[in-house]
Amino acid sequence: METDSSGVVWTNCGRACPKRQRPTGGGAILRLHNSMSRRLEELRPLQPGRVTIYTCGPTVYDRAHIGNFRTFLWEDLLRRYLRWKGYQVTQVMNLTDVDDRTINAALESGADLAATTGPVIEAFAEDWGTLGLEEPEYRPRATEHVDGMVSLVERLTERGLAYERDGSVYFAISRQAGYGQLAGIDLSAGPAPAGAQRAFEAAADEEYDKEDARDFVLWKGGARGEQAAGAVWDSPWGPGRPGWHLECSAMAMEYLGDTLDIHAGGVDNLFPHHTNEIAQSEGATGKIFARMWLHAAHLQVEGEKMSKSLGNCYTIPDLLDRGLRPSSLRYLLLSGHYRTRLNFTFAGVEAAAKSVDRIHQLRRRVCEALDAATGKDESPPGASSALEEAVARARRDFETAMDDDLNVSQALAAVFGVVREANQALTAAGSGDSRAAELRATLAFLDDFDRVWGVLALRDSEGTETDGDLEAWAVARAEARLKARADRDWATADAIREELQTRGIAVEDSPGGTRMLIGSNTVTVAAGD
RNA sequence: GGCGCCGUGGCCGAGUGGCUAGGCAGGGGCCUGCAAAGCCCCCUACUCCGGUUCGAAUCCGGACGGCGCCUCCA
Numbered sequence: 395m396e397t398d399s400s401g402v403v404w405t406n407c408g409r410a411c412p413k414r415q416r417p418t419g420g421g422a423i424l425r426l427h428n429s430m431s432r433r434l435e436e437l438r439p440l441q442p443g444r445v446t447i448y449t450c451g452p453t454v455y456d457r458a459h460i461g462n463f464r465t466f467l468w469e470d471l472l473r474r475y476l477r478w479k480g481y482q483v484t485q486v487m488n489l490t491d492v493d494d495r496t497i498n499a500a501l502e503s504g505a506d507l508a509a510t511t512g513p514v515i516e517a518f519a520e521d522w523g524t525l526g527l528e529e530p531e532y533r534p535r536a537t538e539h540v541d542g543m544v545s546l547v548e549r550l551t552e553r554g555l556a557y558e559r560d561g562s563v564y565f566a567i568s569r570q571a572g573y574g575q576l577a578g579i580d581l582s583a584g585p586a587p588a589g590a591q592r593a594f595e596a597a598a599d600e601e602y603d604k605e606d607a608r609d610f611v612l613w614k615g616g617a618r619g620e621q622a623a624g625a626v627w628d629s630p631w632g633p634g635r636p637g638w639h640l641e642c643s644a645m646a647m648e649y650l651g652d653t654l655d656i657h658a659g660g661v662d663n664l665f666p667h668h669t670n671e672i673a674q675s676e677g678a679t680g681k682i683f684a685r686m687w688l689h690a691a692h693l694q695v696e697g698e699k700m701s702k703s704l705g706n707c708y709t710i711p712d713l714l715d716r717g718l719r720p721s722s723l724r725y726l727l728l729s730g731h732y733r734t735r736l737n738f739t740f741a742g743v744e745a746a747a748k749s750v751d752r753i754h755q756l757r758r759r760v761c762e763a764l765d766a767a768t769g770k771d772e773s774p775p776g777a778s779s780a781l782e783e784a785v786a787r788a789r790r791d792f793e794t795a796m797d798d799d800l801n802v803s804q805a806l807a808a809v810f811g812v813v814r815e816a817n818q819a820l821t822a823a824g825s826g827d828s829r830a831a832e833l834r835a836t837l838a839f840l841d842d843f844d845r846v847w848g849v850l851a852l853r854d855s856e857g858t859e860t861d862g863d864l865e866a867w868a869v870a871r872a873e874a875r876l877k878a879r880a881d882r883d884w885a886t887a888d889a890i891r892e893e894l895q896t897r898g899i900a901v902e903d904s905p906g907g908t909r910m911l912i913g914s915n916t917v918t919v920a921a922g923d
Numbered sequence: 924g925g926c927g928c929c930g931u932g933g934c935c936g937a938g939u940g941g942c943u944a945g946g947c948a949g950g951g952g953c954c955u956g957c958a959a960a961g962c963c964c965c966c967u968a969c970u971c972c973g974g975u976u977c978g979a980a981u982c983c984g985g986a987c988g989g990c991g992c993c994u995c996c997a
Contacts, residue, residue, distance in 0.1 A: 450997070458997085465997040493995055577993095578926070638995050660997030667995080690997070691928090699991085729946085730936075735928085735991070742935065745947040752946080755960070795937095803937040807945040814962090821954090821962050884956055891958075902959045909960090 424479065424797045426656075427733060429664060429687040430576055434799055437686065439655045444482045447473065448646040448684070449530070450659035450667070451487040454514040455495040458521060459707040460727065460738060461700050464693040465660045467724060468732040468800075470527040472658070472688070474846045475796055485530035486649045489515060491537050492625050493638055500623035507537070507625045521710040524720050525727075526852040532649045536641040540627045543636045543644040547612045547629075549678040556677075559603045561615025561632040565673055567608055573673055576687060577665035610670050611637040639670040643683075647675060657684035661691055691735045693727070713743075719914060721853040722747035728847065729802060749806075754853045756813045757840045758916070763820055764833045781832040784815040785839045792843065809843050812836065856914035865912050868899055872908045872919040879903075880921075 424437045439445045449469045452458050458466075469487075476483050490496070491511040500510040522529075536543075547563050550556040556565050567573045615634040617626045626633045646654055652675070659668065668687065675683035692699075695706040713723060726746035730736035778786075788808040795804035816836045844850040871890050878886035891901050900911035907920040 452997080453995075462997045468997095490995085495995065662992075662996050665993075692991080692997070694990095700996090734936095737935085739935085741947085745935065748948095749946050759961085801937075803945070807937075810945055817961055818963095879956085882956075888957070900959070903955080903957095904960085 421480075422793060422797050424476070425799055426686060426688060427799050429689050435686065437655070439481070440653060440685070443480070444484070445476050445656065446650040446654045447476075447483065447485045447656040447658060448642065448650060448654050449485060449487045449657075450642060450663055451489050451533070452518055453490040453493055453495055454511040454518060455493075455499040457514060457517045457709045457711075459700065459709050460695075460713070460723070461693040461707070463521070463525060463710065463723075464727045464736060464738075465690045466522075466527060467525065467727045468690045469658050470848070471728055471802070471846065472656075472800065473528060473530075474848065475800065478842075478846050479793075483531075484650060486532040486534065486646060487530045488642060488645050489518075489533060489535045490638075490641060491515070491535050492635060492641075493536075497620055497623045497625050500625070501619050507623045510623075524710055524714070525724050526720065526848045526855075528848075534645045534649065536636070536645070539641060539645050539648065540636060542648050543640045544613075544627075544629050546640060546644050546647075546674065546678055550612065550674065553677060555673075556612055557605060558631050559605075561634060562611060563613040563615075563631055564604050564609040565612050565670065565677070566605060567610070567673065568606055570673055570677055574665075574669055576672060577669045579665070579669070610639065610666060612640055612674070613637060639667055639674060642667070643671050643674040643678075646671075646683075647679070652679040652681045652683070654684045656686045656688060658688040658690070661689040664689055688732075690732045694735055694737045696739050697737055708738075716740075718743050719747060719750075719853070719856055721750050721849050721856060724852055725750045725847075725849045728849075729806065731802060732800060750849055750853055753809065753813055753840065753843075754850055756816055757837065757850060759820055760816060760833050760837050760840070764830060764837065767830045767833060779819075779829065779832045781815055781819045782835045785812055785832075785835045788812045789839060789842070796846070809840075812839055853914070861913065864897065865915070865917060868894060868897070868910055868912055869917065869919055872901075872910060876908060876919065876921055 425434045426437055427433070428435045437445070447469075449466075452462055466487075469485075473483055473485055489511075492507060496507060496511055500507045503510055547556060550565065551558070551563065555569050556563050558564075573579070613629060613631060613634050614637060615629075615632055617633045620626050620635055625635050627635060646657070657668065657671075672683050694700065695704075695708065698704060698706065700707050710720075710723070714720070722743050723746075726738065726743050727736065729746065729749075788811050791808035791811070792805050795801040795808060798804075819832065840850065871894055875887050875890040875894075878884075878890065894901050894910065898913075902909045902911075905921075907918055909916060909918045
């Protein structure tokens with residue numbers, strides 16, 4: 395804690411919430427739901443201690459919305475949890491910067507592809523940082539990997555799984571045994587189920603001349619509108635551009651090898667995208683492409699499907715403009731199980747904010763008590779207090795819950811158990827008497843939790859941008875109020891408090907002075923002496 | 924049409940064949956000059972109807988209700 399000349403004490407609890415990762419887990423095995431087998435499976439990485447993950451990234455034709463971020467945040471949680479457990483994680487998240495939508499966006503704006511996607515990518519990076527996501531090891535762009543895609547198509551052609559028609563190349567699904575397993579499509583069992591059949595028919599593109607309407611395009615020949623957008627590449631089949639699914643196969647294998655441990659994305663990608671990625675990759679290598687497929691359910695908004703017509707496809711800036719905090723958004727979007735549809739509501743954000751604050755508040759309280767308790771650790775070595783035991787139990791419960799297919803609800807329950815126990819201990823002991831050992835254990839637990847959740851650090855960082863004038867004014871008023879209180883002039887003191895509260899500042903008195911929550915910043919004005 | 928999901932207390936949201944999470948909100952109390960924060964107590968639920976069982980909200984069947992996906996939407 396630092397006190398400046400004006401007597402203002404800056405406490406974002408003194409100790410910054412650590413963002414650094416280090417192994418913590420107890421070595422139990424993580425079980426995840428593999429969409430391929432449709433059951434929980436133990437994560438057994440190809441190389442012990444090292445996990446490779448490919449996560450489908452955004453198509454950068456427009457700013458990502460909260461639905462996208464629900465999925466990305468879940469993947470971030472998975473990534474952080476794996477690291478928490480001690481795995482070395484290599485994650486790839488691509489940027490799809492060439493496809494129908496990006497090209498259309500470019501054509502509409504009259505700019506070329508790169509000029510169109512560039513700003514969207516920048517915005518994406520900004521939102522990514524706002525929500526406190528960790529940076530993946532690789533973030534390749536489709537447009538920079540066209541060569542790899544072309545050679546992948548060549549390999550498929552050599553193996554007889556693909557054929558060319560008028561400069562386009564298609565994947566012949568009927569020539570591949572086991573096509574469609576991920577989506578539950580079984581071609582060998584006679585005609586495809588009506589549903590899949592319909593999906594196939596719908597996917598059939600009249601524009602192209604396929605052997606089988608269900609075949610999908612690997613390379614789109616020609617240069618119709620693409621030319622204007624600068625989205626045309628040379629290939630052995632003439633000018634064209636890659637098919638949608640191709641990029642992920644090519645980039646995943648380039649960075650992570652022929653076989654990945656985990657491939658993750660939104661449920662909507664199960665078919666056709668992931669199904670076709672498997673077809674391409676395994677068709678080319680003859681090896682298993684991904685050992686585990688994870689899919690996140692979609693986000694709803696106020697109980698409704700997100701759609702442009704409803705105007706509920708919120709972006710991160712939309713929500714920040716409404717005064718919502720990144721930490722609240724992050725918490726809310728992480729607080730539902732990833733395979734369950736999550737309903738985003740503004741009431742939910744409010745509750746999330748309170749939940750974050752409850753944990754964050756405890757952390758601050760522990761830090762303050764720890765400062766006060768330094769040197770007062772008289773507990774005999776080896777003896778552990780009820781709180782220390784509660785913390786140890788919570789740590790185990792947290793890991794058990796997360797190991798069970800990332801059961802975030804139960805994991806959070808373990809955290810709130812510590813919040814209650816620690817508050818109890820602090821209330822009972824009075825801030826000065828709590829033993830340092832149990833406080834340190836509690837603090838370590840909270841920070842440990844946050845290595846996975848990343849919400850306390852985010853909450854801390856939100857304190858940085860504040861209105862200096864408002865703050866100076868508030869400090870002055872708080873000082874006046876402290877004088878009034880010292881004079882037992884309650885009427886004046888209460889009036890000032892209302893004044894502060896009217897400006898949205900939360901006021902909290904303590905024996906040492908007055909603490910105010912201004913925006914996201916906590917400012918403490920010490921009582922004069 | 925096909926595939927699939929869900930129905931838990933005011934709201935959100937886990938979970939288990941019997942030991943009845945957690946958060947938010949609400950009520951009462953403690954603390955406080957009054958508040959706030961925190962603590963304690965209360966509000967103890969599982970759509971309905973059958974069945975299995977010593978015992979089901981948890982298993983089975985049915986009904987009703989809500990919903991998702993099935994063209995490049997995470």
